[in-house]
Amino acid sequence: MFWTGPLVTALILQFISLGGGQNNDPDVLLESSFPPAEPSLMNLNAICLHGSGRARYPASFxxxxxxxxxxxxxxxxxxxxAWFSQCCYEEGAKGHGQILCCAKQAWEAALSHFCTEEFSTMTMAxxxxxxxxxxxxxxxxxQAPNPSYQSLPGYLAPEVPPDRIVFTWDPYTC
Incomplete structure (x- = not known):
């Protein structure tokens, strides 16, 4: 599924606002954000500037x-x-080149952890x-439905507790 604009955004906001997603199908709601797009120079500004406007999925969802x-x-x-936020603001990456390198490492690491978790189940990965x-x-x-990392208008991402997996980028692989 590809990111289709304001109608999908409005529907997602409506679903997310209803009881934290308790009465909705999370699989359907995730279709707007998973898998995340690969970071590039074309979407790097959106990754760094609009993170709080993209969907998050707290346990209560x-x-x-x-x-x-x-x-x-x-x-x-x-x-x-969370790792994008580190790349953009906390990890000391300077300039678009280093921030992009960090974001790509974060993207690959997050999806690698996802795959590890997928293979640890009894279902098809x-x-x-x-x-x-x-x-x-x-x-x-x-497969990324939102390659430009558009934010959801009027949406402010809830706080999500820190993950147990720590990300550290390697500037020497850039």
Missing amino acids: FPPSGYAYARRAGKAVNRLE HECCQQRGEDRWNCFAK
């Missing part, structure tokens, strides 16, 4: 049981958004996780 895939995907989105190397990254990039 999900029903008490079920939706394991959606929980893993939501966790990957939350993790990546996401199709992109079944690929390796550049094929995996290309698969995720092609």
Whole structure:
């Protein structure tokens, strides 16, 4: 599914505003943000400037049981958004080149953790996780519903507790 504009945005905001998503299908709501797009010079400004306007998925978003895939995907989105914030503001990356390098490392690390979690279940792993190397990254990039990292108008992301997995970027691989 591709990002289709204001109508989808309005529907997502409506669903998110209803009881924290308790009575809605999280799989459907995640379709607007998972998988996240690969960072590039074309979307880097949006990644850094509009992070608080993109969907987050706190634990209260999900029903008490079920939706394991959606929980893993939501966790990957939350993790990546936190790591993007590190790249843009906290990690000492200077200039677009270093920030982009950090963001790409964060993207690959978040999706790698997602794939590790996918393979730890008894269900079929996401199709992109079944690929390796550049094929995996290309698969995720092609499936991204929001390649420009557009924010949701009027949406302010809720605070999500820090993840147990820590991200540290390596500026020497840029």
